[in-house]
Amino acid sequence: xxxxxxxxxxxxxxxxxxxxxxxxxxxxxxxxxxxxxxxxxxxxxxxxxxxxxxxxxxxxxxxxxxxxxxxxxxxxxxxxxxxxxxxxxxxxxxxxxxxxxxxxxxxxxxxxxxxxxxxxxxxxxxxxxxxxxxxxxxxxxxxxxxxxxxxxxxxxxxxxxxxxxxxxxxxxxxxxxxxxxxxxxxxxxxxxxxxxxxxxxxxxxxxxxxxxxxxxxxxxxxxxxxxxxxxxxxxxxxxxxxxxxxxxxxxxxxxxxxxxxxxxxxxxxxxxxxxxxxxxxxxxxxxxxxxxxxxxxxxxxxxxxxxxxxxxxxxxxxxxxxxxxxxxxxxxxxxxxxxxxxxxxxxxxxxxxxxxxxxxxxxxxxxxxxxxxxxxxxxxxxxxxxxxxxxxxxxxxxxxxxxxxxxxxxxxxxxxxxxxxxxxxxxxxxxxxxxxxxxxxxxxxxxxxxxxxxxxxxxxxxxxxxxxxxxxxxxxxxxxxxxxxxxxxxxxxxxxxxxxxxxxxxxxxxxxxxxxxxxxxxxxxxxxxxxxxxxxxxxxxxxxxxxxxxxxxxxxxxxxxxxxxxxxxxxxxxxxxxxxxxxxxxxxxxxxxxxxxxxxxxxxxxxxxxxx
Numbered sequence: 001x002x003x004x005x006x007x008x009x010x011x012x013x014x015x016x017x018x019x020x021x022x023x024x025x026x027x028x029x030x031x032x033x034x035x036x037x038x039x040x041x042x043x044x045x046x047x048x049x050x051x052x053x054x055x056x057x058x059x060x061x062x063x064x065x066x067x068x069x070x071x072x073x074x075x076x077x078x079x080x081x082x083x084x085x086x087x088x089x090x091x092x093x094x095x096x097x098x099x100x101x102x103x104x105x106x107x108x109x110x111x112x113x114x115x116x117x118x119x120x121x122x123x124x125x126x127x128x129x130x131x132x133x134x135x136x137x138x139x140x141x142x143x144x145x146x147x148x149x150x151x152x153x154x155x156x157x158x159x160x161x162x163x164x165x166x167x168x169x170x171x172x173x174x175x176x177x178x179x180x181x182x183x184x185x186x187x188x189x190x191x192x193x194x195x196x197x198x199x200x201x202x203x204x205x206x207x208x209x210x211x212x213x214x215x216x217x218x219x220x221x222x223x224x225x226x227x228x229x230x231x232x233x234x235x236x237x238x239x240x241x242x243x244x245x246x247x248x249x250x251x252x253x254x255x256x257x258x259x260x261x262x263x264x265x266x267x268x269x270x271x272x273x274x275x276x277x278x279x280x281x282x283x284x285x286x287x288x289x290x291x292x293x294x295x296x297x298x299x300x301x302x303x304x305x306x307x308x309x310x311x312x313x314x315x316x317x318x319x320x321x322x323x324x325x326x327x328x329x330x331x332x333x334x335x336x337x338x339x340x341x342x343x344x345x346x347x348x349x350x351x352x353x354x355x356x357x358x359x360x361x362x363x364x365x366x367x368x369x370x371x372x373x374x375x376x377x378x379x380x381x382x383x384x385x386x387x388x389x390x391x392x393x394x395x396x397x398x399x400x401x402x403x404x405x406x407x408x409x410x411x412x413x414x415x416x417x418x419x420x421x422x423x424x425x426x427x428x429x430x431x432x433x434x435x436x437x438x439x440x441x442x443x444x445x446x447x448x449x450x451x452x453x454x455x456x457x458x459x460x461x462x463x464x465x466x467x468x469x470x471x472x473x474x475x476x477x478x479x480x481x482x483x484x485x486x487x488x489x490x491x492x493x494x495x496x497x498x499x500x501x502x503x504x505x506x507x508x509x510x511x512x513x514x515x516x517x518x519x520x521x522x523x524x525x526x527x528x529x530x531x532x533x534x535x536x537x538x539x540x541x542x543x544x545x546x547x548x549x550x551x552x553x554x555x556x557x558x559x560x561x562x563x564x565x566x567x568x569x570x571x572x573x574x575x576x577x578x579x580x581x582x583x584x585x586x587x588x589x590x591x592x593x594x595x596x597x598x599x600x601x602x603x604x605x606x607x608x609x610x611x612x
Contacts, residue, residue, distance in 0.1 A: 005107040009035050011116035020342040021124065025333050028340055029152065032117050036109065036156075043104045043160040048168040050101050053094060055172030058310065060086060062180075062303025069298075105161055113156055114149035121145050121339040129345035130410040139225025140218045141338055147214070148335030151328040158328070162321030166314065173307055177283070180300040181290055187282025194275050195315065202268045202319065203326045209264060210330030213257040218334065220250045229498070265323065272319055276312045283308045345412060345430075353432035357421050358386035359522045359553035361407070366416035368406055376402050378576035380416070389554040391564030393597065394573035400557045403573075404525055407555070409433055420523070438521035442528035444512040446500030451480050452492040454500075454511055458519035467492075467518060473544055474514035479507055513541065517548055524549060526556040529563075561598055570594065 013035055022028040033040065067079055122145055133141070170192070177184040227234055227243045234243050287304035290296035361384040369376040377399045384390055392400050406413055409425050418425050425433050438458075446454045455467050462470075471477040471492075483494035485502065500508040513529070529545060542563065558564045565584045572580035572587070572594045580592050587594035 001103075002107055005103045006111065008039055008108045009112045009116075011035075011112045011119060015120070017124070017127075019346055021340045023336065023340050025329065025336070028336055029155070029332070032120065032152070033113075033156070035116065036113060039104060039108055040156075040160070043101070043109065044164050046097065046101045046104065047160050047164045050097060051165045051168035052172055053097065054310075055169060055176055055307075057090070058303055058306045059176050059179075061306055062299035064299075065302040066297050066299035105157060109156055109160070110153050114153040117149040117152050118145060121148065121335075124339060124343075127343050128341070129343075130405070132341070132344055136338070137222030137226055138229070140222030142225075143218045143221040144335040144338040147218075148332055148339060151331035151335070154328040155325055155332065158321050158325040162318060163325065166318045166321070169314065170311075173311060176307060177304065180303060181287075181296055183290070184283060184286055184304060187279065187286055191275060191279040191282065194278070195272075198268065198271050198275065199319065199322055202264060202323055205264045206261070206323045207326045207330045207333075209257065209261040210327035211334045212330075213254065213261050214331040214334040215337075216250065216254040216257045220247065220254050223247050223250050232501070261327075268319060268323070269316075272316060276315055279315075280308050280312055345409070347429050348427050351427055351429045354420060354423055354425070354428040354436055356436045356522055360384065360386045360421055361523070361553060361555075362419040362422075363403075364417045364419070366403075366406065366413055366418065368402060368411065368414045370411075371414075376576055377406070380576075380578060382571070382578065384553055384555070387551060387553060388569065389549055389567045390556065391567035391570040392555055392557045392573065393559070393561065393564070393570065393594070398573040399576040400573055401527070402576075404439075404527060404555065404557065407525070408437060408439070436521050437523045437525060438516040438519045439525040440509075440512055440516050440527065440529040444500070444505070444508040446496050446503070446508055446511060448495065448498045450489065450493050450495050451483065451511060454496065455492075455514045455518055458515035458517070462518055467514075470514045470518040471511075473517050473547070474510045475541055475544065476507070476510035476514050479510075510541070513544065517544075522552055524552045524554045526554065526558075528557060528559065572597075 015035075018031075022031050064083075067075055070078075125141060125145060174185060174188060177188055224247055227247065234240060284301075284305050287296055287301045291298065291301050361382075363380050363382040366380040367376070367378055369378075375397070380399075380403070392403070394400050405411055407418060407425075409418075409430055412426065420433075420436075447457065452467065455471060456462060458470070459466075468477060471480060480494075481491050483503075484490045485494045485497075487495070489495060496502050496508075496511070500511070503511065509529070516524070526545070529541075546566075554567075556564050556567065564570060568583070569581060570584060570587055571578050572592070574593060580587055580590065580594050582590070588598060589595075
């Protein structure tokens with residue numbers, strides 16, 4: 001039974017992805033709710049029916065009071081069958097109806113609705129560009145992905161568990177009082193008018209207050225995760241106190257926004273108790289007055305009393321349900337600031353997979369300034385022949401990394417074009433482009449998974465033997481066999497910690513090299529690939545790198561000039577332009593910027609601020 005209801009909706013069902021999801025709250029909720037429409041209809045109908053049954057029971061209790069006016073024998077003889085049928089209904093049919101109601105809510109909607117939103121939101125966010133992630137805290141993004149789905153699930157739950165039920169219940173209560181005596185509607189309607197004003201006052205304030213509190217919580221998460229992710233820097237610079245102050249500022253803002261939210265609830269509770277007192281006195285008092293005038297039976301008084309006491313108990317629950325509903329909507333709205341952002345870097349509508357035959361790279365009049373007037377690249381023209389090895393040097397900020405990022409299409413170029421084998425990379429799919437490029441970065445961050453998972457990231461379908469061969473080629477196999485994590489996993493099964501923090505810089509770099517070796521892409525990008533290695537290991541890895549380069553088109557960024565001295569051609573960048581190019585010996589003979597860098601290097605390192 002549970003499995004049937006749990007599988008009524010598949011949260012991972014195929015759907016048409018949107019590059020520009022709805023940015024308004026209700027269209028956003030509607031878009032994610034499409035697979036649940038049929039279930040929602042049934043949940044609403046059953047919720048209304050359950051409310052009708054509850055009203056019917058109160059009405060019938062009033063009838064029972066009136067029936068008991070006769071002798072027990074007469075009552076049993078005349079109404080015994082009716083009472084037994086009603087008892088059977090209460091004992092068997094009513095629980096069955098309630099069971100269907102809670103199965104739809106608790107087993108179909110709540111687990112699957114949140115899962116669907118979390119899955120689709122994560123899938124959408126993963127499609128965002130590198131630049132998009134660079135403009136936000138990873139912790140805040142993750143927090144919004146995690147807190148939005150349960151909030152949306154709570155919104156849906158309240159719609160069917162409280163809002164539809166309470167509306168049906170109030171309508172049923174009005175009908176019951178009207179049938180008993182139309183005059184009993186007057187105090188109910190007066191109470192309802194004041195109650196509606198209170199609800200409106202509350203929800204208009206709760207939504208914005210909840211969104212502000214949710215945003216403050218996300219900021220706390222972002223700042224705390226930022227500190228934890230950079231704990232080495234925090235400890236190294238002894239900035240624990242500064243990090244506490246940084247977090248305290250956000251935590252205090254969270255407390256302030258939560259206080260504002262709680263003030264609203266306190267006012268709501270105080271006013272609600274007063275209104276409910278008016279409801280009890282008005283309806284029950286009027287019913288007693290009608291009975292004293294002979295216009296109402298004792299059963300009517302009993303039913304009116306039971307109804308108002310039930311409403312008294314329900315109104316607080318309804319109000320909390322409504323405020324919870326709008327609080328959760330506020331959280332969803334805050335989460336939408338991340339989840340509903342349009343994809344800012346798209347494949348062209350006619351994009352096709354990159355077909356790489358030679359590996360020639362052409363850069364034509366390329367300019368990119370990140371939307372500014374200066375910085376980045378300025379009118380770069382360059383052709384890299386198939387299999388050519390290019391060294392790229394320059395001061396910090398000269399544009400080296402920008403060139404690599406544009407080649408990977410982490411950003412769209414602002415002017416000009418990059419072509420690989422005569423195919424504009426803006427007109428091919430991003431995945432196919434990057435699948436043909438291997439890159440070793442200076443920051444050799446790893447996934448918080450096993451060594452095996454990290455190496456196989458380069459080629460998931462590789463065999464165990466191929467993976468080990470890549471590790472050996474990267475001089476990593478021996479130290480990997482000695483690894484053991486706190487959970488007792490060893491060797492290639494050992495986990496490396498967040499961003500690979502359990503390994504040394506050189507070990508991380510060698511695992512990264514193994515991953516790229518296993519990928520075996522025809523275009524190779526090296527960004528300070530040996531910067532984290534000691535001299536002895538570097539000498540060994542350098543030989544490995546030269547082996548990797550065979551038959552590939554290579555662009556290598558380096559400050560350690562000795563690592564690129566044997567390249568076919570060296571490009572010197574300055575202020576976003578290529579100012580010198582040629583072989584190592586030719587550049588030295590020119591006596592220009594490269595020669596100055598070479599003369600000033602110490603131990604093979606280039607002083608990036610040299611030759612100002």
